[in-house]
Amino acid sequence: MVKVKTVYICQECGHESLKWMGKCPGCGAWNTLVEEQVVQNKKNTISNIETQSVCIQNIKSGEYERYNTGIKELNRVLGGGLVKGSLTLISGAPGIGKSTLLLQSANNIAESYGKVLYVSGEESGEQIKMRGDRLNITSENLFILAETNIDIIEKNIDELKPKFVIMDSIQTLYKPEITSAPGSVSQVRECSNEIMRIGKLQGIAFFIVAHITKQGELAGPRVLEHMVDTVLSFEGERTEEYRILRTIKNRFGTTSEIGVFEMREEGLIEINNPSNVFLEETSFNQEGSVVIATVEGTRPILVEIQALVSETKAVMPRRTVIGVDSSRLNLILAVLEKKLKVPFYNCDVYVNVVGGLNLEGTYGDLGLAIALISSIKSKFMKMDRTIIVGEVGLTGEVRPVSFCDRVVLEAEKMGFSNVIIPKRNEEKVKAEDIKIIGVSSLKEAISKVF
Ligand SMILES: Nc1ncnc2c1ncn2[C@@H]1O[C@H](COP(=O)(O)OP(=O)(O)OP(=O)(O)O)[C@@H](O)[C@H]1O
Ligand SMILES: [Mg+2]
Ligand SMILES: [Zn+2]
Numbered sequence: 001m002v003k004v005k006t007v008y009i010c011q012e013c014g015h016e017s018l019k020w021m022g023k024c025p026g027c028g029a030w031n032t033l034v035e036e037q038v039v040q041n042k043k044n045t046i047s048n049i050e051t052q053s054v055c056i057q058n059i060k061s062g063e064y065e066r067y068n069t070g071i072k073e074l075n076r077v078l079g080g081g082l083v084k085g086s087l088t089l090i091s092g093a094p095g096i097g098k099s100t101l102l103l104q105s106a107n108n109i110a111e112s113y114g115k116v117l118y119v120s121g122e123e124s125g126e127q128i129k130m131r132g133d134r135l136n137i138t139s140e141n142l143f144i145l146a147e148t149n150i151d152i153i154e155k156n157i158d159e160l161k162p163k164f165v166i167m168d169s170i171q172t173l174y175k176p177e178i179t180s181a182p183g184s185v186s187q188v189r190e191c192s193n194e195i196m197r198i199g200k201l202q203g204i205a206f207f208i209v210a211h212i213t214k215q216g217e218l219a220g221p222r223v224l225e226h227m228v229d230t231v232l233s234f235e236g237e238r239t240e241e242y243r244i245l246r247t248i249k250n251r252f253g254t255t256s257e258i259g260v261f262e263m264r265e266e267g268l269i270e271i272n273n274p275s276n277v278f279l280e281e282t283s284f285n286q287e288g289s290v291v292i293a294t295v296e297g298t299r300p301i302l303v304e305i306q307a308l309v310s311e312t313k314a315v316m317p318r319r320t321v322i323g324v325d326s327s328r329l330n331l332i333l334a335v336l337e338k339k340l341k342v343p344f345y346n347c348d349v350y351v352n353v354v355g356g357l358n359l360e361g362t363y364g365d366l367g368l369a370i371a372l373i374s375s376i377k378s379k380f381m382k383m384d385r386t387i388i389v390g391e392v393g394l395t396g397e398v399r400p401v402s403f404c405d406r407v408v409l410e411a412e413k414m415g416f417s418n419v420i421i422p423k424r425n426e427e428k429v430k431a432e433d434i435k436i437i438g439v440s441s442l443k444e445a446i447s448k449v450f
Contacts, residue, residue: 070108079253092234121172323353
């Protein structure tokens, strides 16, 4: 049954080659091909029983059965709870809090639904117990297994029959038939296949922890992302207490939802109103500072963006950005130079999104442009407590954004007095306690705020 062949596999992208090469033809990385043995295992398929095709009308449908993880922010990113029999991958930098989050939710699920198995290949039972004591974890249905051999893990699962299993982490697991080291592409792939088979056959929900490389990529092949139902990423600066859980892929709900947490000694605490947190330290109307809004999934978040522009004699001026895509910044700088004749070529530019949030999308464009102008010209906004949203186009026009009504509502709720939005969004939004100002170009926005 088991046939072994030797191939060279790129550890970055999973590309397979029959002979060794210095450069991977798949992703172009150097020196990433490693000799590995691949087992062609007939057991890989989900079902061993012969299956037949069924007419779609005859398939029973219904809602997914979901477990409440006891953590609202985690339920949210999963699309409303953990789906029975689903396979979820959670990735994040070392020490970000993956084990903490999973131990907390494992305990909650064990308390309300039944047995949960936490498999750790990284820490001993005592270490996990010590963390558990700190997090006040007491469920008698929570079982710990410090093991890395997938066959032994499977045997434990068969005996225990848990509802939910956590694998911490996939890079430590190995299948004895495969000679490559744990964490190598073929081990990761085989072990995930095995987990998928166990999960789908027995209806067990699985959470798999995966490490990420220094570049922020998921270590191991991309195939992992394709195989699982849901991919979550846990982000944030380790030195700051805020952590953000983001959905990257979800077969049971929308993606780009986020959950916000604070890391404390007693564990991860949910933050139900992120705008509050991100604006906590904001002293309004400072030079170079603008409060913008962004929408993560379905959730509007208000956050401060800061720009500092200072003259330089360097041939290559600096462009340092944290929390904003640097090509977005370059685009906005180019529009400001060309359309408004504000020169930045002899200036260093620093941009920071306060609180460690990474802005995605184009909601922050207009606010960033205003912050840059405010800093380079040393000007203050004449309006007080103002939110700015809008995408900036290459001709200097302000383009509409989606979910603008939610942004306005959030701004109103947070007690802001003015909100500047794209003109084309203006007619569709209504608010009572906040003044709405529609603008159609960058020039118009600047003339209104300064
Ligand atoms: N006594 C403590 N008080 C407060 N925070 C703590 C304490 N001990 C640990 N932490 C926090 O917990 C974090 C480690 O959490 P955890 O072990 O869940 O992370 P992880 O993502 O699983 O890490 P790894 O990649 O090493 O497995 C530390 O970085 C620290 O912020
Ligand atoms: Mg851990
Ligand atoms: Zn490659």
